[in-house]
Amino acid sequence: MDILRNDYVAKIAAKSWNGKVKIINGIRRCGKSYLLSHLYKQYLLQQGVSEDCFVEIDLEKDINSAYRNPNTLCDYVMGQCAALDGRRRNNIHGRDTILLQQEILY
Numbered sequence: 001m002d003i004l005r006n007d008y009v010a011k012i013a014a015k016s017w018n019g020k021v022k023i024i025n026g027i028r029r030c031g032k033s034y035l036l037s038h039l040y041k042q043y044l045l046q047q048g049v050s051e052d053c054f055v056e057i058d059l060e061k062d063i064n065s066a067y068r069n070p071n072t073l074c075d076y077v078m079g080q081c082a083a084l085d086g087r088r089r090n091n092i093h094g095r096d097t098i099l100l101q102q103e104i105l106y
Contacts, residue, residue: 005031009039016044017096033058033102041100053096055080059103 012022012035024032037056045051055077059068067073081097 003031003034005035005039008035009043012040013043036100037102044098049098052084054098054100055084056100057102059101 012024015022024036026032041054044053057064057067057073057076059065059073067076077099084097
């Protein structure tokens with residue numbers, strides 16, 4: 001069952017493509033990750049953003065623990081962006097890459 005948060009998605013969407021970072025904060029287990037990684041991502045895909053524009057990482061997962069180091073994370077994200085730039089073909093928003101990062105304050 002999907003819990004739609006259309007108001008929140010609309011607020012984020014209204015500030016899309018302005019070159020600024022969007023930070024979603026709130027109490028634990030309130031749906032922040034779901035809002036970004038599912039609802040907002042689905043909205044962007046419906047707007048014509050290509051799947052290959054997204055870089056997603058969840059720092060809470062043990063497999064990503066190395067990226068909790070800011071320098072390692074930066075190297076990873078920059079590498080992913082460079083790889084995406086080389087493959088991107090149908091992005092209606094030019095060369096923008098969307099980073100969906102969870103647990104930034106891990």
